[in-house]
Amino acid sequence: MNYLDFEKPLAEIEGKAEELRAMARGNSEMDVEAEAKALDKKAADLLVDLYKSLTPWRKCQVARHPDRPHCRDYIAAIFTEYTPLAGDRNFADDHAVMGGMARLNDRPVVVIGHEKGHDTKTRIERNFGMARPEGYRKAVRLMDLADRFNMPVITLVDTPGAYPGKGAEERGQSEAIARATEKCLQIGVPIVSVVIGEGGSGGAVAFATADRIAMLEHSIYSVISPEGCASILWKDGGKMREAAEALRLTAQDLEKLGVIDRIIKEPLGGAQRDRQAAITSVGKGLESLLATMDGIDRTDLVSARRKKYLDMGTKGLAA
Structure with a gap:
């Protein structure tokens, strides 16, 4: 388990419980289970306290946690018959963007996502999820394919x-x-987007200009990172906590502002503590959001999507 800075007290308690159990495994005469269970209870209570009111900066830390499920994990677990498609037919294949045709509960779809990688080798190969132009052009190619064959994206x-x-x-x-x-706004098939970790700048908007946008409970979505914002506004990257507050980048803030449509709950302690539960929740959320667009005419779908973005930012304002 990789612990975040604010989780250090939790790490100490869970570490002590594991230490006791390890000692007991080496000595059959030791009975530490009652003490270990007491530590487990203390850790569980502390976990609830830590996560019941996370600050925006702490949510940034959780969203970036290296153990969170990544795009490839969701694709492998939620979709069947996934057939990856590579290259932009112009320059190269960008490994930071993965995508292809698949089935969601036996429904043909095109799935596209950013992949950060899960260890040093794959993070370098995937460029830490930072797409190059060929990645976005690959996404455009896949969206054209989806539109041609009437498959949701x-x-x-x-x-x-x-x-x-x-x-x-x-x-x-x-x-x-x-x-x-632009392609997101043009195609006549449903588009559902889920922010599963970080949604940073135009690199995220290029994939998230969708009919329905959802965010995992502890994910973030913003025009700039808190560190970048602090460097520009205060000339001090150390003011990232203040920047995170000002940016309104949490799922909860963005739902209130009307930028996203739904928040998908995470397991207690974040998606990294129960990866399978988080993946299952995203799968159910995708099916539910797609169902809201069943039967909508292509022209009406494009028109409603365009209106959604033209109206964005007016929520709560007087007519």
Whole structure:
């Protein structure tokens, strides 16, 4: 278990309980179960206290937790007959973006998502989930395919933002993001997006310009990272806690603002503590959100999606 900074007291208690049980395994005469159970109870109570009112900065830490399920985990567990498709038919295949055709509860869909990687080797290979232009152009190709064959599009968002490197800029990073966002607004099939971790900047918007947007309970979605915001506004990256508060980047804030449509509950302690339960919740959420668009005409779907984004930001304002 990887513990976050604010979880250190929890780590100590759980560590002591495990230590006691390890000692008992090496000595059959020791009976520590009652003491270990008392520590388990103390740890469970502390976990509830820690997670019942997380600050925005702590939610950022949870959203970035390395043990959270990633895109490939959701695809493997929720979808069947997944057939990956690679390349943008122009420059290369971007491993930070994975996607292809699959079935969700036997319904044909196209699934696209950011993949961060799960260890050092795969994180480097996946560029930490930061897509290059070819990744967004691959997504556009897959959305065109979905539109042609009348298959809903599901996107799983988990990126700190689009890759800002020199090569990406030379190959038209901003144009590729804009084209992906434009394509989301054009296709006549349902689009459902779930922010499963970080939803950073235009790199996230390019996949999340959807009919229905959901966020996991402890995920974040923002125009810029708290560290980047603090560096710009206060010239001090250390003020990321204040920036996180100001950005209104939590699922709870964004639901109130009308930016997202649903919050998907996470297991107590975050998705990293019970990966399978989190994956199951996302699967049920996807099926439920897709069902809300059954029977809607293609023209009406595109029109409603466009109106959704034109109206965004007016919630709660007087007419």
